[in-house]
Amino acid sequence: MQEVQVTMLGPSGVGKTTLLTAMYEQFESNIGSTDLQLTPDEDSAAILQDRLVELKSLLDTFEARGGIGGTEAVAGPESLRSFVFGLGKKGETPSLEIHFRDYPGGYHGSRASSEEKKFVKELLQESVAVLIAIDSPALMEEKGRLHEQINRPQQIKNLFTSVYQDLDSPKLVIFAPVKCEKYLKNKKSSKELLKRVKEGYAGLMDFFDAEKINPWIVSVVTPVQTVGSVVFSRIEYEDRQNKKNPHLHFRKVRHDAEYSPQDSEQPLRYLLRFLLKLHLENKSWGMFNFFRNWLKVDNHLKTAIQQFAQGCKTSGQFAILKGEQWLK
């Protein structure tokens, strides 16, 4: 079986696991209308299903916080599993496996071991695509005062700089702001969110523009409302005087609000659009030379992917930042 790896990237608590869970939930319902099938392996399905139940129940206990714990790797990074999804035509054996890799964001922290840091580097190195989960309130509230602390953009940039050297195959980088319900209420603040993403990751964007890197990068912004009916409400500081140890609070939009995620399938649409393009280019891409043969005999599947990919949103808070040629 051919396989590709996708990294969920971001510091602790930004929303990597929640984003993956929200995507999983949408795979079925959104892909359902096409002839495509994206099937999780049994273990992945079981874990993500548990998370999904937590995510849905979060609506009732949101003010109280707690509930969902962070990702853990008790036996070290090597014990972290892949979330494996088989991609193929309905009712047939999948022709491609997509391995989503999630890890504890603490691996970016100052207390991370060298083994943990190395693990993240290698994930990024081996991945054809990466989803950067972004804590939106940190980016938007109080003029983005908490952005550095929570999203650690400088460190993320340094990570890319050390890993993306001598690239010889295209990479898809998806900026995925989450917890962004509040900012997508109107056009103006939606635009503002997009603007802040560009500003907040300007250093990384500059790196992507470097001569050697530029030809290989396709980057997009796809904000995802993983819950839909819960909005940011306020920041409280444990140490109020010095504004230290922030806690971000959220509230339901109505007391009877229901779980209603929005656009959580967009990253997936972009991912498939990109993989299809790699195939259509009909070249060998370093370790990804199998793309050449992947869909060769299956025009039907190709068309189904194409249809699904046509649903990529590109306006409002969505944008293709660079490398559009890798999506055509």
Ligand SMILES: Nc1nc2c(ncn2[C@@H]2O[C@H](COP(=O)(O)OP(=O)(O)OP(=O)(O)O)[C@@H](O)[C@H]2O)c(=O)[nH]1
């Ligand atoms: N309102 C809202 N809350 C979210 C959203 N995404 C995540 N959260 C909250 O943010 C918290 C952290 O999310 P996780 O997905 O566990 O974060 P993570 O990046 O996987 O964290 P680590 O596993 O510690 O690295 C969860 O408790 C959720 O309550 C979102 O889109 N909207």
Ligand SMILES: [Mg+2]
């Ligand atoms: Mg996690």
